[in-house]
Amino acid sequence: xxxxxxxxxxxxxxxxxxxxxxxxxxxxxxxxxxxxxxxxxxxxxxxxxxxxxxxxxxxxxxxxxxxxxxxxxxxxxxxxxxxxxxxxxxxxxxxxxxxxxxxxxxxxxxxxxxxxxxxxxx
Amino acid sequence: xxxxxxxxxxxxxxxxxxxxxxxxxxxxxxxxxxxxxxxxxxxxxxxxxxxxxxxxxxxxxxxxxxxxxxxxxxxxxxxxxxxxxxxxxxxxxxxxxxxxxxxxxxxxxxxxxxxxxxxxxxxxxxxxxxxxxxxxxxxxxxxxxxxxxxxxxxxxxxxxxxxxxxxxxxxxxxxxxxxxxxxxxxxxxxxxxxxxxxxxxxxxxxxxxxxxxxxxxxxxxxxxxxxxxxxxxxxxxxxxxxxxxxxxxxxxxxxxxxxxxxxxxxxxxxxxxxxxxxxxxxxxxxxxxxxxxxxxxxxxxxxxxxxxxxxxxxxxxxxxxxxxxxxxx
Amino acid sequence: xxxxxxxxxxxxxxxxxxxxxxxxxxxxxxxxxxxxxxxxxxxxxxxxxxxxxxxxxxxxxxxxxxxxxxxxxxxxxxxxxxxxxxxxxxxxxxxxxxxxxxxxxxxxxxxxxxxxxxxxxxxxxxxxxxxxxxxxxxxxxxxxxxxxxxxxxxxxxxxxxxxxxxxxxxxxxxxxxxxxxxxxxxxxxxxxxxxxxxxxxxxxxxxxxxxxxxxxxxxxxxxxxxxxxxxxxxxxxxxxxxxxxxxxxxxxxxxxxxxxxxxxxxxxxxxxxxxxxxxxxxxxxxxxxxxxxxxxxxxxxxxxxxxxxxxxxxxxxxxxxxxxxxxxxxxxxxxxxxxxxxxxxxxxxxxxxxxxxxxxxxxxxxxxxxxx
Numbered sequence: 001x002x003x004x005x006x007x008x009x010x011x012x013x014x015x016x017x018x019x020x021x022x023x024x025x026x027x028x029x030x031x032x033x034x035x036x037x038x039x040x041x042x043x044x045x046x047x048x049x050x051x052x053x054x055x056x057x058x059x060x061x062x063x064x065x066x067x068x069x070x071x072x073x074x075x076x077x078x079x080x081x082x083x084x085x086x087x088x089x090x091x092x093x094x095x096x097x098x099x100x101x102x103x104x105x106x107x108x109x110x111x112x113x114x115x116x117x118x119x120x121x122x
Numbered sequence: 123x124x125x126x127x128x129x130x131x132x133x134x135x136x137x138x139x140x141x142x143x144x145x146x147x148x149x150x151x152x153x154x155x156x157x158x159x160x161x162x163x164x165x166x167x168x169x170x171x172x173x174x175x176x177x178x179x180x181x182x183x184x185x186x187x188x189x190x191x192x193x194x195x196x197x198x199x200x201x202x203x204x205x206x207x208x209x210x211x212x213x214x215x216x217x218x219x220x221x222x223x224x225x226x227x228x229x230x231x232x233x234x235x236x237x238x239x240x241x242x243x244x245x246x247x248x249x250x251x252x253x254x255x256x257x258x259x260x261x262x263x264x265x266x267x268x269x270x271x272x273x274x275x276x277x278x279x280x281x282x283x284x285x286x287x288x289x290x291x292x293x294x295x296x297x298x299x300x301x302x303x304x305x306x307x308x309x310x311x312x313x314x315x316x317x318x319x320x321x322x323x324x325x326x327x328x329x330x331x332x333x334x335x336x337x338x339x340x341x342x343x344x345x346x347x348x349x350x351x352x353x354x355x356x357x358x359x360x361x362x363x364x365x366x367x368x369x370x371x372x373x374x375x376x377x378x379x380x381x382x383x384x385x386x387x388x389x390x391x392x393x394x395x396x397x398x399x400x401x402x403x404x405x406x407x408x409x410x411x412x413x414x415x416x417x418x419x420x421x422x423x424x425x426x427x428x429x430x431x432x433x434x435x436x437x438x439x440x441x442x443x444x445x446x447x448x449x450x451x
Numbered sequence: 452x453x454x455x456x457x458x459x460x461x462x463x464x465x466x467x468x469x470x471x472x473x474x475x476x477x478x479x480x481x482x483x484x485x486x487x488x489x490x491x492x493x494x495x496x497x498x499x500x501x502x503x504x505x506x507x508x509x510x511x512x513x514x515x516x517x518x519x520x521x522x523x524x525x526x527x528x529x530x531x532x533x534x535x536x537x538x539x540x541x542x543x544x545x546x547x548x549x550x551x552x553x554x555x556x557x558x559x560x561x562x563x564x565x566x567x568x569x570x571x572x573x574x575x576x577x578x579x580x581x582x583x584x585x586x587x588x589x590x591x592x593x594x595x596x597x598x599x600x601x602x603x604x605x606x607x608x609x610x611x612x613x614x615x616x617x618x619x620x621x622x623x624x625x626x627x628x629x630x631x632x633x634x635x636x637x638x639x640x641x642x643x644x645x646x647x648x649x650x651x652x653x654x655x656x657x658x659x660x661x662x663x664x665x666x667x668x669x670x671x672x673x674x675x676x677x678x679x680x681x682x683x684x685x686x687x688x689x690x691x692x693x694x695x696x697x698x699x700x701x702x703x704x705x706x707x708x709x710x711x712x713x714x715x716x717x718x719x720x721x722x723x724x725x726x727x728x729x730x731x732x733x734x735x736x737x738x739x740x741x742x743x744x745x746x747x748x749x750x751x752x753x754x755x756x757x758x759x760x761x762x763x764x765x766x767x768x769x770x771x772x773x774x775x776x777x778x779x780x781x782x783x784x785x786x787x788x789x790x791x792x793x794x795x796x797x798x799x800x801x802x803x804x805x806x807x808x809x810x811x812x813x814x815x816x817x818x819x820x821x822x823x
Contacts, residue, residue, distance in 0.1 A: 022668050023671050027785075029773055029780075044668060070671070072669070072671025072790060075789065112505070172580065177586065272466075276465075343651055350472050351578055352473065352578075421649075422578055424651050427803065
């Protein structure tokens with residue numbers, strides 16, 4: 001299901017009210033021309049699956065946080081920020097989760113350059 | 123002869139004070155050697171018992187039945203670097219372990235290992251032994267708090283907290299023994315069992331004493347002070363290898379002391395036919411040590427608040443019941 | 452880092468890990484304690500982050516297979532099967548029928564082995580001195596020997612191929628599996644009576660770290676942790692793959708949601724797995740189970756999206772893959788340990804410090820799987 005970025009929070013809330021109470025995973029795909037963020041939702045009673053796809057422009061990408069709707073989104077959103085450089089708005093700036101360095105572009109973007117030296121964070 | 127006269131009085135009254143003093147000195151050296159040999163053996167025994175419970179063989183390669191394995195490990199530990207943490211209180215941290223070890227050996231010295239000879243032959247020697255023994259948690263607290271490590275600190279705090287749970291039931295059991303033997307002299311208590319061991323009169327008392335002793339010896343399931351899965355090594359976290367040999371030594375000395383004490387208070391100490399008294403005592407103590415080690419191989423560690431609950435809700439009422447039984451008997 | 456952790460005066464902050472006996476790998480927990488009560492736990496992960504998802508984009512499909520197994524070193528079979536299955540659906544390869552049965556046998560054997568390892572390490576976390584650990588390892592070893600007989604390796608098998616397995620099982624394999632299962636079936640009640648009659652074990656696990664089913668869904672926990680909270684959800688039944696529906700698989704659910712329930716679910720799952728393997732062996736058709744050679748790659752349709760849901764021993768694994776020509780364009784793992792660890796602060800809040808390790812153990816984390 002394709003969702004506009006502005007409508008994400010509303011749609012997520014609707015989905016939760018419809019019984020899709022379980023968040024399986026948040027991840028993203030870099031299609032070079034665009035970034036697609038995917039929210040995998042599930043209705044545990046019926047076993048139905050639903051995926052929310054939000055298309056973003058690769059420059060200054062940001063999505064609103066859904067943490068207040070799905071508590072499980074916490075770590076996934078942090079991972080998203082770190083790996084894809086997507087800003088998560090509407091939540092406190094989290095500590096880096098997986099990688100403790102800075103000075104390089106997000107590693108899972110397709111324009112990531114291999115072999116560049118990095119500076120470890122203290 | 124056995125009861126009443128203190129060794130000090132007999133020493134003063136003896137025609138040749140030097141020979142008496144020399145005899146006591148020789149006795150002390152003998153006990154010191156005995157402690158070293160038995161500790162070493164207990165270390166080997168524990169590895170073997172735990173291994174057998176776990177479908178393993180334990181040490182087999184070094185020496186006959188792996189008897190020399192611990193010597194090899196001991197040498198290795200001594201060869202390791204010694205390290206003093208920056209935040210530690212230098213004096214207390216280095217002195218606490220040797221002092222505890224000295225205390226433990228002194229406690230064994232006070233026990234009646236052979237009939238009518240030793241340092242503990244005076245009235246209320248049992249009380250003195252217990253008073254000194256209760257100092258151990260205090261020294262553990264000092265050792266833990268002085269290392270400046272948070273894990274050590276928590277371990278030592280637990281040690282003092284646990285004192286509240288087992289000390290009182292233990293004292294009640296001692297009181298019941300005093301009532302039965304009509305004396306608190308260790309020699310007299312052993313001698314009073316010549317007709318019947320106290321285990322047959324006070325089985326509940328023995329149970330309470332055994333459990334409290336496990337707690338006092340920081341043996342599993344009460345090894346909360348060095349709970350390895352929680353506190354890394356508890357109050358021993360910052361102790362480096364050469365000092366750690368002292369800690370191991372201390373552990374087995376205390377186990378030896380605990381088993382000796384139980385053998386004396388409940389199983390008639392040196393009393394027994396044919397064999398010499400000391401041999402009987404050692405056999406009994408080793409059997410008790412065997413059970414202490416068996417508990418380690420099978421138990422799950424308790425939580426600190428549960429230990430306190432056990433002490434106050436289970437052990438203390440049982441100890442009171444035991445006291446009443448002692449009155450009736 | 453570099454300076455000591457400071458509490459706010461009333462609380463103590465302790466640094467547990469990254470090197471600590473109970474974190475099962477390199478996990479760092481910053482624990483804030485008020486007395487013996489946990490105020491907050493903050494897991495720090497990433498010590499084992501190897502960027503597997505990025506690495507896999509640079510290699511072709513079959514070269515990626517060994518990487519996937521390294522994610523979960525306790526149940527590598529489950530991971531390589533999930534990945535190969537994702538590749539199969541990307542390339543449109545059918546799995547041979549005998550291979551389907553054999554995969555179920557291997558997966559369930561792997562599940563029993565993984566749960567046995569969990570049992571031993573969990574008891575160690577509770578402060579047991581290695582006895583159950585050794586017993587469980589002896590049993591696990593029998594299963595590893597079976598898997599080795601098929602794959603040739605004890606730990607990382609790499610025995611899945613497109614459309615089947617790298618080879619059929621050796622003759623006499625079925626009988627050996629049945630006899631090993633007979634042994635383990637006798638041992639499981641022994642573990643249960645040994646532990647559940649143990650007063651201290653019961654009081655260390657009952658009522659500790661309990662979460663309601665509502666809370667479990669909210670936190671997104673998965674696998675045995677979810678089912679221990681009374682949520683009847685198992686990928687093997689709700690999104691059945693291979694022949695699980697033919698074998699009458701039933702999810703094992705316990706409702707109390709505490710550490711004991713998580714232990715119980717895993718014990719029940721082992722019994723169910725034993726039953727499943729027996730059924731699978733009974734119904735296994737003869738024929739060919741060998742898959743395609745490793746060098747043969749059919750070009751995949753460009754940008755085909757694949758989702759594979761699998762129930763690994765630790766919980767639900769989702770592989771989301773965008774297929775490229777020769778290798779994955781993007782592959783993403785929803786690892787069960789990751790989300791279970793994310794729920795740890797919520798579960799452990801208010802518990803005693805000693806119970807933190809009971810709870811941590813009951814989540815059955817594999818750290819490389821968390822970090823990827």
